[in-house]
Amino acid sequence: MERKIIMKQAAVREKGERSLKFTAYLVTVFFIVVSLFPLFWMINSSWKDSLSLITYPPKWLPKAPQEITVVLNYDMAAVMTRKALEIDAMKTTWFSWKKCQNEPIGEIRVIGVRNHRLIYEANTVSSNFAAGRQNIVPNQFFSDQLMRMKLSEIKKKRYSVFTWYGNAGPAYQPVNGNSVGSEDTPANKISTFLKSAVWLSGAVMRTTQKNNYWRLFENYRALWRISDVLTITTYSFQHFFMNSMIVTVSVIIAQLFFGGLAGYTLSHLLSKRWANIWLVFFIATIMIPEVAILVPLYITVQKLHLTGTMWGIILPHTSWGIVIFLFKGFFDQLPQDLIQAARIDGATEFQIFHKLIVPLSFPIFAVVSVMVFLPVWNEILLPLIIAGGNSAIWTIPVYTNAIQQSQLMASSMNLVMALLVVSTLPMLLIFIFCQGLIEKGIAWTGMKG
Secondary structure (H helix, E strand, C coil): CHHHHHHHHHHHHHHHHHHHHHHHHHHHHHHHHHHHHHHHHHHHHHCCCHHHHCCCCCCCCCCCCEEEEEEEECCCCCCCCHHHHHHHHHHHHHHHHHHCCCCCEEEEEEEEEECCEEEEEEEEEHHHHHHHHHHHCCCCCCCHHHHHHHHHHHHHCCCCEEEECCCCCCECCCCCCEECCCCCCHHHHHHHHHHCCCCCCCEEEEEEEEECHHHHHHHHHHHHHHHHCCCCCCCCHHHHHHHHHHHHHHHHHHHHHHHHHHHHHHHHCCCHHHHHHHHHHHHHHHCCCHHHHHHHHHHHHHHCCCCCCHHHHHHHHCCCHHHHHHHHHHHCCCCHHHHHHHHHCCCCHHHHHHHHHHHHCHHHHHHHHHHHHHHHHHCCHHHHHHHCCCHHHCCHHHHHHHHHCCCHHHHCHHHHHHHHHHHHHHHHHHHHHCHHHHHHHHHHCCCCC
16 A cells, blocks of 8 residues: 555656656756847848848848849840940949839849840949949939949949940840739839830840849848948958957957966965955955946056057056956865876976966866957957947947938848848857867856856
8 A cells, every 4th residue: 555655656757747848848948948039039130131121010021032144135226335335334224223222123134135246244233232222313303414434433442244246246045033024023023114214225125134042142242342332431340350369369368367367376376365456356356347437447548548448448458356256166176186296396386377277277267268259359448448449359249330310221131131131140149169178167167057
């Protein structure tokens, strides 16, 4: 009888444990989904066109970018020079795209044909159109004179690629794609617009469209040419990305060097009394918010004549109290016998740190590197104040803030989303690939819950 009661209690306990585990897993999955939703929406928005971002109700998946091909026939036109044909191709491309700029167009190809032979081909992708739209076609007043003025800029910045075949070009082969029908498609709108244009020399022979999913990533390519649109700075996106990398890597190296030496000193060189006094001092600095010391910090940087320089951003982050605390906690657990043996062999303290402590402390160095990387990469307040009006030393967060306050935010939110994805990517990669080292380092420092 007692055995049955014990077995029954065990079954009830096992059933309760299964219910508890199921609930725990369910809650965990829920919080993971909620946490990842903003990231999913940001990535999804970076693939969309500007109109889809403000469409209500929201569209969860982006539309497939369309590759539009326009074939112009010059059989009935007078003999034209190469420059005149280039102007005609650019008018077809840029004026049509401006007219349908809210459509999901990924690429426009213009093919010129005479006597069933190709005489030219022009290609323009959406990233180049986004970069040159405000300069080439700032409004919808289209004219032949406008394109004559803008042709040199298009060729100089390679917004469009023009391939010249001449009269001895290859035979024309019809392009694959859906021909214009009665549907309200981008190709149909462009065909209707071009057929009514008085400034077009060639006759619209055929207009087709097809899905080109590779053009979903054009917003990322546009980041490399976004400086053509902005008036706040002349530097490119990769310049600010490199600034962030230089600042972040320099700060990590400084934190590992100075924090490691300070932690080793507190753990193995000072007496326990003085080590505890200094440790309390370093821990106390953690409780001081950065905003409280921002003004004296700026005055110090200014007195050192480092405002408007990269050193003014790097030096205030050379050593944190939390980093020294973590290093000391890790070094306290290293075998004291190894250090004493190295001292007996005549090694200096710096040699012991360099050749013995550092190889044994790779987990804590990885933890500190990741812990320093995240806040420094995302920091905006100090770089913004130190940089002042010198945009040459802007980091990615400062650059993003400037874009959000510019006119680009209203007209090209998809480019801003692509910028946020690229700036978030290094943090995600470091967290994913260093997760094992982070867990191991935290366990060694004695910070387990």
